[in-house]
Amino acid sequence: MMAGRKRKSLALTGAAKPLQVKKDHKNPTDSKVSPAELNKDDLQDDLPGDLQGDLQHRLGEEFFNQPCISLAQALLGKVLVRRCADGTELRGRIVETEAYLGGEDKASHSSGGKRTKRNAAMFMAPGTIYVYSIYGIYLCMNVSSEGEGAAVLLRSLEPLQGHPVMRQLRAAKRKEGAQQLKDKELCNGPSKLCQALNIPRCFDCRHLASDPEVWLESEPNTNPPEPQDIVSAPRIGIESHGEWAKKPWRFYLRGHPCVSVVNKEAERQSGNVMNNLGPSDVQSDTGQHKVKRA
DNA sequence: ATCGGGATTGCCT
DNA sequence: GGCAATCCCGATG
Secondary structure, eight states: OOTTOOOBOOTTOSTTOOSOOOTTSOOOOOTTOOHHHHHHHHSGGGSOHHHHHHTOOBOOHHHHOSOHHHHHHHTTTOEEEEEOTTSOEEEEEEEEEEEEOSBTOTTSTTBTTOOOSTTGGGGSSTTBEEEEEETTTEEEEEEEOSSTTOEEEEEEEEEEEOHHHHHHHHHTTSOTTOOOOOGGGSSSSHHHHHHHTTOOGGGTTOBTTTOSSEEEEOOTTBOOOOGGGEEEEOOSSOGGGGGGGGSOOEEEETTOTTOSSOOHHHHHHOSSHHHHSOHHHHHOOSSOSOOOOO
């Protein structure tokens, strides 16, 4: 199956390696793109033929059917693809996630098994998209996992394809005349990535394994990140939830420039992601168990 | 019917 | 690093 395929380590996971796309991938220099050029620039025929063929690697239902924390880590390095109405495809590599369990996880929208119209997608089949609005003005995108009410929040992407469109979408709601966003600023936050990839609220409850407009891919010839390349840190923006705010269930690629918030303390403590996760965290995260702390 | 807060962001000092 | 923006959802009466 894999025989004959040259395996290549994941680009960009090393701290020393800055934003750098595949060598044979034309990285559009989009610093001065006029609106008229946008469509032409972002059609997928911009990609070399071989790469274009290789990118047909949609992840199926089975990928999503794993425990929440496990899925949160497995999503790192995977590519989120958004096919727009005009055929333009936007791509971004996932570099930061957070696991939100059901049940006991007080920070989760599904805490205590609470099920509402808003969070219904969290209880649907693994791979279902959960989009919710926050602060009245922003959206966040999650992927449901195995486990009652559990889902993974996508926090940051490394833009791979469609930079000009992403920049246009992101600039639309920013102050006129503001400095142009750098590539690494296009998708480095949960609501930023929804803007940049044009993920609307109506994508809520759709499924990543079957939707024609949005899906996930594995990068061909690319290994998943090594455990030591994954940092685990407390989740962001949930300070009010006491003990549960301390759970190290945010995961990101060490040294990656597109991570939204770097946690140096967590990076010191965890040379390896497993150091931070208690055994019970790793084995079972359905929220049914008691998490023991040393 | 009303009220309070939020898994964030961008601009300001 | 602080804080306003902004509105929908869910809880309560």
